[in-house]
Amino acid sequence: MLQADAEVHCHAKIMRMTEADPDEAALREAGAILAAGGLVAFPTETVYGLGGNALDPEASRRIYAAKGRPSDNPLIVHIASIDALDRIAAEVPETAKRLASQCWPGPLTMIFRKREIVPDETTGGLDSVAVRFPSNRIASLLIRYAGGYVAAPSANTSGRPSPTTAAHVIEDLRDAVDCIIDGGPVEIGLESTIVDFTVTPPVILRPGYINQEMLTELIGTVDMDPGIQSESENIRPKAPGMKYRHYAPKAELTIVSGTQKNAAERIAALVHEQIKAGRKAGIICSDETKEMYPEGTVWSLGARTEETQIAAHLYGILRACDTAGVDVIYSEAFRTPQLGDAIMNRLTKAAGHRIIDADEKDEQI
Ligand code: AMP
Ligand code: MG
Numbered sequence: 001m002l003q004a005d006a007e008v009h010c011h012a013k014i015m016r017m018t019e020a021d022p023d024e025a026a027l028r029e030a031g032a033i034l035a036a037g038g039l040v041a042f043p044t045e046t047v048y049g050l051g052g053n054a055l056d057p058e059a060s061r062r063i064y065a066a067k068g069r070p071s072d073n074p075l076i077v078h079i080a081s082i083d084a085l086d087r088i089a090a091e092v093p094e095t096a097k098r099l100a101s102q103c104w105p106g107p108l109t110m111i112f113r114k115r116e117i118v119p120d121e122t123t124g125g126l127d128s129v130a131v132r133f134p135s136n137r138i139a140s141l142l143i144r145y146a147g148g149y150v151a152a153p154s155a156n157t158s159g160r161p162s163p164t165t166a167a168h169v170i171e172d173l174r175d176a177v178d179c180i181i182d183g184g185p186v187e188i189g190l191e192s193t194i195v196d197f198t199v200t201p202p203v204i205l206r207p208g209y210i211n212q213e214m215l216t217e218l219i220g221t222v223d224m225d226p227g228i229q230s231e232s233e234n235i236r237p238k239a240p241g242m243k244y245r246h247y248a249p250k251a252e253l254t255i256v257s258g259t260q261k262n263a264a265e266r267i268a269a270l271v272h273e274q275i276k277a278g279r280k281a282g283i284i285c286s287d288e289t290k291e292m293y294p295e296g297t298v299w300s301l302g303a304r305t306e307e308t309q310i311a312a313h314l315y316g317i318l319r320a321c322d323t324a325g326v327d328v329i330y331s332e333a334f335r336t337p338q339l340g341d342a343i344m345n346r347l348t349k350a351a352g353h354r355i356i357d358a359d360e361k362d363e364q365i
Contacts, residue, residue: 010174012041014166016182019043022138026181031145033178034059039066041155041169042142043183044134046107046192046208047162047315048169049078049152050177051142054088060121060151066176069158073241074124075151076109076192079133080143088118088129088149095219096197102218105135107188107209111196122151124240128198138183154191161247161315161350164189168319189312190342194239195222204228205239207341209311214338228345249321249329251282253351257333258358264292266358267330271296274328282326284317286310289332297324307336311343318350 015030017023030040037059040051050067052059054077064071077088082100085092089112096110114129123129134140143150154162157172166182174180193208193215201221204212207228215222227237256263256270267283272295274281281296287303299317302309321329331351334343348355 010170010180012170012174012177013179014170014182015179017138019137019183022141022183024141027138027141028145030142030179030181031147034142034146034150037062038178039063039176040142040146040179040181041163041166041173041177042139042152042181043166043186044078044136044139044152045187046134046190047164047186047188048155048166049134049139049150050155050169050173051078051146051150051152053146054078054122054149054151055117055119055147057119057121060119063151063153066173067153067156067158069153071121072124073153074126074130075122075153076130076132076194077118077122078139078143078150078152079131080140080148082133084133084148085112085131088115089113089131090115091198093197093200095202099195099215099219100133103210104133105140106133107135107192108132109192109194109206111194111198111205113198126240128196130194132192136183136187138181142181159248161249161318162191164312164315168316171319185312187312188308189315190339190346193342196225196238203238205237206242207345209339209342211338211341229348247315247318247346247350248352249318249350251321251326251329252354253318253321253329253331253347254354254356255331255333255347255351256356256358257335258360260289260332262358263332264289266356267332268293268295270330279327280325282321282324282329284321284329284331286332286334296330297326301334304334304336307334307339307343310334310336311339314343314346 015026052063109132155169163169193210194206203223271281290300301313
């Protein structure tokens with residue numbers, strides 16, 4: 001009902017379609033909106049993007065305004081063919097070309113020196129440009145109809161969890177964009193891996209679905225930016241956007257790590273205290289532990305053996321915490337094999353680095 005209401009009062013035109021059967025006429029229309037300087041939100045395999053023509057400085061300015069995004073936080077330029085890269089990027093190393101041929105289209109963003117054609121507004125004043133070729137068919141058709149270069153940050157209000165459904169986009173941006181393409185829930189649910197190729201060896205600036213081990217296997221040494229997980233003000237992440245508080249629900253979120261049993265017991269005890277103090281508490285857990293919590297509002301991200309499901313559900317559940325109006329949230333940690341770095345990076349930021357280790361003995365002893 002809430003969603004239907006939101007749509008009635010929605011300024012944006014909403015187009016519905018599936019990835020299996022994209023509506024080409026509608027996408028041509030949406031592409032024309034982009035080419036004329038308008039804003040269109042659209043699905044990709046990672047999260048929903050807020051698109052504008054990447055070669056039009058005015059369109060980029062509109063993107064920052066719509067999201068309330070700081071203007072020093074550069075946008076990723078989305079393309080729909082590997083050949084499109086040369087027009088915007090200079091000095092593309094051989095290793096990057098190899099990676100492009102293996103991982104594009106897909107959830108990988110690469111950073112190169114930019115060519116003059118890319119406006120400073122799109123790159124937040126940097127002389128480098130971030131580029132991605134998404135695999136979602138709705139996205140690639142839209143990019144083609146828009147002229148080939150679409151700047152698209154995640155389609156959320158700055159600071160909120162990234163949108164994984166069109167309903168999330170409508171919630172945040174319904175009056176700020178011209179068109180929203182609803183292509184159903186996204187596949188991955190976490191933003192792309194970002195690799196900086198302006199340095200040697202290349203450096204991961206944001207962990208994602210394609211992890212360090214996979215990259216190393218494909219092209220040799222790839223470092224991880226030490227600023228990614230750092231709490232220190234002195235070790236700043238290299239991607240400007242990674243320094244901002246992000247992905248965050250309104251309630252105070254704390255991660256409780258440790259063995260499954262210790263973590264669940266500690267969370268249950270903390271929730272009990274909060275409820276006794278008159279606060280509404282939420283719990284983010286997994287199918288394996290969800291029965292271990294007698295009190296509080298319990299959200300399971302899915303089974304730990306299905307880590308893609310954990311990733312796909314994370315942002316939707318952080319938003320559900322807001323809707324439920326909980327005051328505090330406790331989350332289990334999710335250090336799963338392939339996506340653990342990416343999931344924990346988002347969760348740690350959402351928690352403002354508040355982590356309790358349930359395996360440590362009582363602090364008072
Ligand atoms: P979003 O599109 O909202 O997922 O955010 C894009 C991310 O890419 C942000 O963290 C940016 O800071 C980062 N980014 C984009 N362009 C560059 C660049 N040229 N150099 C470093 N980081 C970049
Ligand atoms: Mg974002």
